[in-house]
Amino acid sequence: MLDLIKPIYPLFFKLLQQEPESAHRRLLQILTQVDHNRDRHWGNWLEQELTQSFSYEDSRLEQKLWGINFTNPLGLAPGFDKDGVAARMWQSFGFGFAELGAVTLHPQPGNQPPRMFRLPLDKAALNRMGANNQGAQVIASRLAEVNPSIPIGINLCKSKITPLENAAQDYLESFRYFKNCADYFVVNVSSPNTPGLRSLQGEEQLEGIIETLQQENQGQHPILVKISPDLDWNAIASIIALATKHQLAGLVATNTTTEKTGLKTKKLNGNPLLEEAGGISGEPLKERSTAIIRFIWQQTQGKLPIIGVGGIFTPEDAWSKITAGASLLQVYTGWIYQGPWMVKTILQGLVGRLEATGLTHLSEAIGQENL
Structure with a gap:
């Protein structure tokens, strides 16, 4: 099947260029139909073909982290499957885990379109979606019914209508819906597309959210915080100190960046790119996110x-x-540009790197450059 799909992918990408959000929505609709018909011959056949084409297994890539088994370190980043409609399908594309959301307590439509753009010259994307999703209760009910076979994370975000001073309670109520159907949680205080959200990365505000969630959690689930690449080193150090103090499971580095200088793309939607709201993902973010991981x-x-x-x-x-220093990885923009076989290519490449460096397991490579 891979040989059949690969030649038509440039055409599919051209469609994404013209109508990114519509194409995204259609892809999720197709995957949902396959999932709903997995017990029928054609649905079962297609799922098996996807798995055969895009999956790759090697015990050297397996990890147990936070008591959770990850068959490989590559996961689907949040933003792709906001409502969890294809949660059971991501294993078929070779992902070792998937993070859904961003999920808010209250359903919200997000920002006005157009709100998703590809920047091919920069191998990047700009989005200002605004955490559009069906709300925690609906998504949690859906997730509880499908029981995905790979670990599922939930990216929790503050509802736009919730005042900043009530953020902790908003996160808490969303968290409660997912306690029995998700494997780990990420507190998203770093999206540039919810007004005022990044201010919650401040020590006092963030500590209140973390304390509230950890009191409810009682050590049952891993809770991480996702940080912005636009923070300075002192601010990142403060978040690290909070994470250590409150025994968080880890950090996610990083969210999208609002830094748009130096890009090859100069205009978007007929306007100067620098005047366009939204966060940049993809190639321009690579070096900064790696530096923060380090x-x-x-x-x-x-x-x-x-x-x-x-x-x-x-x-x-x-x-x-x-x-x-990363134990796990997530992709979104790269997966769109490179195609669905990217997961298999990366996993095979990681095994090749292990062999070339004389390492026997991926865990031996984590943070190796810092030793």
């Missing part, structure tokens, strides 16, 4: 697990983040 690992001597995300397109990109 900083976190060095500050904690590798004791705080990191999910690395930002600008992963190749096995070399993935290896750089792992050797800088």
Whole structure:
């Protein structure tokens, strides 16, 4: 099937260029139909073909982190499957885990379109979706019914209508819906597309959210915080200190960046790119996110697990983040540009790197450049 899909992918990508959000929505609709018909011959056949084409298994890539088994370190980043409609399908594309959301307590439509753009000259994307989703209750009910076979994380975000001073309670109520159907949680205080959200990265505000969630959690589930690449080193160090103090499971580095200078794309939607709101993902984020991963690992001597995300397109990109200190990785923009076979290519490449460096397991490579 891979040989059948690959030649038509440039055409599919051209469609994404013209109507990114509509194409995204259609892809999720197709995957939902396959999932709903998995007990029928054609649905079962297609799922098996996807798995055969895009999956790759090697015991050297397996990890147990936070008591959770990950068959490989590469996960789907949040933002792709906001409502969990294809949660059971991501294993078929070779992912070792998937993070759903961002999920808010209250359903919300997000920002006005157009709100998703591809920047091919920069191998990047700009989005200002605004955490559009069906709300925690609906998504949790859906997830409880499908029981995915890979670990599922939930990216929790503050509802737009909730005042900043009530953020902790908003996160808590969302968390309660997912306590029995998710494997780990990420507190998203770093999206640039919810007004005021990034202010919650401040020590006092963030500590209140963490304390509230940890009191409810009682050590049952891993809770991580996702940080912005636009923070300075002192601010990142403060978050690391909070994570250590409150025994968080780890950090996710990083969210999208609002930094748009230096990009090859100068205009978007007929306007100067610098005037367009939204966060940049993809290649322009790669070096900064890797530097932050390295900083976190060095500050904690590798004791705080990191999910690395930002600008992963190749096995070399993935290896750089792992050797800088990431235990797990997430992709989104790279997967769109490179095609669905990217997961298999990266996993095979990681095994090749292990063999070339004389390492017997991926865990030996984590933070290796810092030793």
